[in-house]
Amino acid sequence: MPGKHNGMALPVGGFDAAKLGRRTLGSLTLSGLLTGRAIADTVSGRPVRIVVPFAAGSEPDILARRLAAAMQPLLSQPVVVDNRPGANTMIAGSHVAQSRPDGETVLLTSSSTFATLPNLYENPAVRLDQFEVLTMAMRAHMVLYVNAEVPANTIPELLQWANSQPEPIHYGANPGAIGHLCGERMKQVTGIKMIDVPFRGSLQLQQMLLRGDVKLAFDGVPIYAELVNTKKLKALGITADRPAPMIPDVPPLAEVGFGNIAMPYWYGVFAPKGTPRPIIERYVAAIHQAQRAEDLIRQFAAQGAQLEGNSPEEFRRMIDSERESWGALIRAINLRLD
16 A cells, blocks of 8 residues: 555445435346456555545545445455545646555546546546546535525526626635536526635535535535425425435426536546556446445435446546537537636
């Protein structure tokens, strides 16, 4: 494992996740699962670190911990989660890119890292060619959250209120992240005047929304569900094609006439460039098998997400395609971060 670091590596044992909802996971091939001598040749016995570029308690952190707990018995070695948030996923990405390609360090990150940020920076600090592509882990969705004091219960009412304000309204936006792009897309489509306010992690954004420091934001489902269901925050739409069981009264954006701002996203797993193929195949197979666990399927289906896996080759093609699609949108809204 690389030398001493100041990141937060936390064991996954004992994580008590909610077991809600239900969704059937499509068939995933396990042809890469190694057996016998081949497995022995790829097992070091030392912990595998899943580095996550987001804070503890966030949606990807929860995903990483649930996958890690399911993968440990499959890999016959410890799996820990190392949170390294900041710099638009670049801190974590750079750390993994510079780690030894020995299978002891992998990156679980969002589609922002390799599908959107290359369109926002001329020379991004983290590039896909620094990594081996493993598999997609989960497809997730954004929700439009609004401060409870805003006098709007629908998107048309929100737009009417916003347009009546003497100054642009503030919305939470982590520069270059999917939530930021959803906000910019909303501005483009509706003409609403907004100013983006940066934040560090979903927990901070949650508090900014509750205090009214920002009036709206796009973010994931898990840590907001209780606040929405107890009316402490409003949720006006989700980018999924159906309501999420955790927040069943929140309609899909497409159903309320705003499907053109719906931007689903995904999380995927990557290893340092040069990681041996047998190790990659072993990890891909373990992730795919973990995705079959009924408790994981139920938990993430409850928040409107789908556990999905693919082969490294399929995943790379998907990233390349999405990078082009995101590039077209980013150029249309004339957004740059450098």
